[in-house]
Amino acid sequence: MFDTARWTVPAPLLQAATAGRDLLDDTIRRLTPAAVTAEVLREIGDHDVRLDLRFDGHVTGHLRTDADVVVTLDLADAVRGLYGDDERPWPSLAVTTPNPDLDERGVAGWFHSRKGLAQSVQELLTALRPARRDLGELAVEFGTDKWGDLHWYAQHYERHFARLRTAPVKVLEIGIGGYGDPNSGGGSLRMWQRYFRRGLIHGLDIARKTVTGPRIMAIQGDQSDPVFLDRLGRELGPFDVVVDDGSHLNDHVRISFDALFPHVRNGGLYVVEDLQTAYWPSWGGHPETPPHTSMGMLKSFVDGLNRAEVGDPRGERSYLERNISGISFHHNIAFVEKGLNAEEGGPAFLRTFY
Ligand SMILES: C[S@@+](CC[C@H](N)C(=O)[O-])C[C@H]1O[C@@H](n2cnc3c(N)ncnc32)[C@H](O)[C@@H]1O
Incomplete structure (x- = not known):
């Protein structure tokens, strides 16, 4: 009668997010990286950035594939950012701009586009580690x-x-x-x-x-x-x-x-x-x-x-x-x-x- 299955993934994830890395990795494996990725993407909503989440050396899922900037992050770090208490800088973060034409738009356009990209990346990272608000x-x-x-x-x-x-x-x-x-x-x-x-x-x-x-x-x-x-x-x-x-x-x-x-x-x-x-x-x-x-x-x-x-x-x-x-x-x-x-x-x- 109640949709108890709805919490199958988030409930253990919320508990494991503050545990040691081995326990968190085991939990992600048990829940499956694809299901955990879907939960992370649901939590952060849409952004103008491509996010590749990785686990055990594989990309487990994306947010957008058409963006000018690609953020790559370990899935366990994303879970710890959302639900954990880790205040360290992102240990597995990589940001790349794979579009080779981007630099050929002239100096003004190049700086302008970089500013927009930086803002989009920052908005994504803020969604991945939301600030405390009263x-x-x-x-x-x-x-x-x-x-x-x-x-x-x-x-x-x-x-x-x-x-x-x-x-x-x-x-x-x-x-x-x-x-x-x-x-x-x-x-x-x-x-x-x-x-x-x-x-x-x-x-x-x-x-x-x-x-x-x-x-x-x-x-x-x-x-x-x-x-x-x-x-x-x-x-x-x-x-x-x-x-x-x-x-x-x-x-x-x-x-x-x-x-x-x-x-x-x-x-x-x-x-x-x-x-x-x-x-x-x-x-x-x-x-x-x-x-x-x-x-x-x-x-x-x-x-x-x-x-x-x-x-x-x-x-x-x-x-x-x-x-x-x-x-x-x-x-x-x-x-x-x-x-x-x-x-x-x-x-x-x-x-x-x-
Ligand atoms: C004051 S509003 C809730 C506002 C909301 N908690 C908030 O802070 O934004 C009261 C709600 O209680 C619901 N309600 C009224 N009688 C109820 C009942 N017998 N059982 C459950 N909900 C009821 C109404 O439909 C209404 O949506």
Whole structure:
């Protein structure tokens, strides 16, 4: 039902990119150099340059064959540039301009053409090792409302996600955007794809969506269907990050949290956006945020963190009480941290000390 085969090549590649060269080479051989080349070319998009990727002494694939300049690069170096942490200059880079007529256009034309070529080569190398950019800038570029417009969330995301940004994470966002228009939306998925350069990005929407891109998968489904969400979690998770930016109806937020939180990895985060609806009756909220509202649910996690201080300090705790290790609130957005909450409560004699 879910296109799990889609990650057959990128998932191991994202892991192997920071490993030693032997392990990376073995991974490329196992996945096949042709499949890895296709993945690299999908990631960098089109350029005015011919790129020959090489592996084990053979050219494994090209980007264009009609360009005036040829860049040759080892396939493993390209993978490390895209997904690795290698800051060294390209060890296997060669740039050639095989067109012999190029020098015969007169001095002015020759310099002009060289300038254009240099720029094209540089754009290709930048795509092969994308610069680190902050979320506010990416939110503006890709047109999500997480920064400006209605919300100022990017600053909070930056603070909580910074430790994950270079890790090979799996991200799920509920709500692709664009509502009923299949060709609209996807701004935040593109933003996450650029921010988590080793991330596999999943978007869930009740409407059919055509958004595609390297490391992006759009899934159609309803966030108020717990059986569907559980299957999604089992087949595509566990996730390091889940973001709920879907319907924002209070019931839906609670159902999605209950179904998906078990599929968040320890150390991961579950984020709920647009908590203003918890106070709005027409969205299923209430100004005093009782337990059936999304904010009521989130506030109960604060007491859950300290459940051991109530009743038997070693007593049984619920799944959420044992597995939520932290929670942060900002204006209209909350971050729930998954981790073991197993500390014992204070000793009995201290409880009656005064
Ligand atoms: C605010 S938009 C998401 C914006 C996007 N995350 C961004 O930042 O660019 C909300 C999306 O949630 C989707 N949605 C509404 N109800 C849903 C449901 N029950 N299950 C899944 N998605 C739903 C809508 O179709 C809409 O595209």
